[in-house]
Amino acid sequence: MKTLVKSQESRFQKFNPEVLDLLKSEKKGPKETQLYEHQIDALLATVSFFKETNRNMGLIQVPTGGGKSGIIALLPYVLGSHQVMVLSPSNIISKQLNVTFGGPDPDQSFYSTLNFETKDDIQRFLTRPFMVYSAKKIKNIIGELLVIVNAQKFSKSANPDIILNGNHETISQNTFEGFDTIIVDEAHHYPAETWHKIIKIFNKDGKKIIFLTATPRPETDFVTMKVPIVPVIFEISRKKLEELRIIRKIEFEPLHFETINNVSDDELAELASKIKATLEKHDDKVKNVVHKAMVLVRSDKDYTKEIVDRLNKIPELNFKAVFCTSDQPSKKHLKEFKETDDKRIMVVCKRLTEGYDNSNVSVCAILRNIGSDILFSQFVGRCIRVSKNQEADVTAKVYGPKQMWDRYDKNATSDPEDLADSEDPENMNEDDN
Numbered sequence: 001m002k003t004l005v006k007s008q009e010s011r012f013q014k015f016n017p018e019v020l021d022l023l024k025s026e027k028k029g030p031k032e033t034q035l036y037e038h039q040i041d042a043l044l045a046t047v048s049f050f051k052e053t054n055r056n057m058g059l060i061q062v063p064t065g066g067g068k069s070g071i072i073a074l075l076p077y078v079l080g081s082h083q084v085m086v087l088s089p090s091n092i093i094s095k096q097l098n099v100t101f102g103g104p105d106p107d108q109s110f111y112s113t114l115n116f117e118t119k120d121d122i123q124r125f126l127t128r129p130f131m132v133y134s135a136k137k138i139k140n141i142i143g144e145l146l147v148i149v150n151a152q153k154f155s156k157s158a159n160p161d162i163i164l165n166g167n168h169e170t171i172s173q174n175t176f177e178g179f180d181t182i183i184v185d186e187a188h189h190y191p192a193e194t195w196h197k198i199i200k201i202f203n204k205d206g207k208k209i210i211f212l213t214a215t216p217r218p219e220t221d222f223v224t225m226k227v228p229i230v231p232v233i234f235e236i237s238r239k240k241l242e243e244l245r246i247i248r249k250i251e252f253e254p255l256h257f258e259t260i261n262n263v264s265d266d267e268l269a270e271l272a273s274k275i276k277a278t279l280e281k282h283d284d285k286v287k288n289v290v291h292k293a294m295v296l297v298r299s300d301k302d303y304t305k306e307i308v309d310r311l312n313k314i315p316e317l318n319f320k321a322v323f324c325t326s327d328q329p330s331k332k333h334l335k336e337f338k339e340t341d342d343k344r345i346m347v348v349c350k351r352l353t354e355g356y357d358n359s360n361v362s363v364c365a366i367l368r369n370i371g372s373d374i375l376f377s378q379f380v381g382r383c384i385r386v387s388k389n390q391e392a393d394v395t396a397k398v399y400g401p402k403q404m405w406d407r408y409d410k411n412a413t414s415d416p417e418d419l420a421d422s423e424d425p426e427n428m429n430e431d432d433n
Helices: 002-007 016-028 037-052 068-079 091-100 110-114 119-125 135-140 192-202 219-225 238-243 265-285 301-312 328-339 373-383
Strands: 057-061 084-088 130-132 146-150 154-158 161-164 170-172 181-184 208-213 232-235 250-254 292-297 320-324 343-348 361-367 396-400
Touching (some): 016 037, 016 068, 037 068, 037 232, 068 110, 110 119, 130 135, 181 192, 265 292, 320 328, 328 343
Parallel strands (some): 057 232, 084 181, 130 146, 181 208, 292 361
Antiparallel strands (some): 154 161
């Protein structure tokens, strides 16, 4: 069986020449895809890095909102990988990666931006991922050509076996033998200890490990971990992405509310006034766009709807607010928020992932204490995407707890908060994650 798996050509190998030709053609111009120049540069730099050096580990640094997921989607193709494992810091990121690779719907995948002639062509091109949301499923990955799994599921090496978090079992090191490409997404959300764990488990001959991060890892961390320093393959700064108008500049204003998880009427009115003033300022600057705001509250559907009712009763606020939770009416509200001009504020709870690329959203407010840096980062990411059709843009405004902002795009000191193994998203309603 092992020989059979090895002899099976992956689609990453099959389409490797075509993807490389496409990137080189895009580099010369004129462009036929929606790829950013720095995405192309990062991908081609990765090919050169592994071809021209004896190293098998490297780091790609791209700030939040800069298109890391597109780079991840094409890395297996440019490297001509056989079996690929993508390590994610959380189930919410895993779910987004699943969409990027076309798991639920090929038409919603990143590959749809590459201008395939037909939908069937996308189907023939992509490899649907095998999703691992709980440690107990890791033993089933042998033979899968694309696997997405949370890095925290691995505890530590117990040579020759690996200990698994969550159920405290061990699996054979041979489980990972066939994976020649390891991609570590959002690596800044892992503490140094988890980087050490990943390197110790996967740094073997014949494997390529690529860390994607929003911020560099200090060399002192690698010295402390007693592992090789991971060299930089490609990097681009937040300032450069702002200059290229790929992401917006961000202005943060801290909220000093007494209990941010349960705001008073006066506090909510104060925030509503700030949001209204900012949206009107944005509308004045870019006339052809109706700018919008998103507000994240605690994970309570009734409270979410209550906040919407309270916002809509504020006389001075001439913008309509809608809620979006995980129930059926929310899908209608989300559509209205995206497509109509009178719905200007959307209040959400839980881990809403829809609408992430709505470039009309230029204001974000966080009305809750967030334990997860990932959730904070993902939510802020909603208001920094720039529309390619706009000739001018605004500075995104973020309101929220200062302690969360201070950790934005910084290296983590502990593993991120995540769903428990028992809360497997495969068994949940699609909108609950």
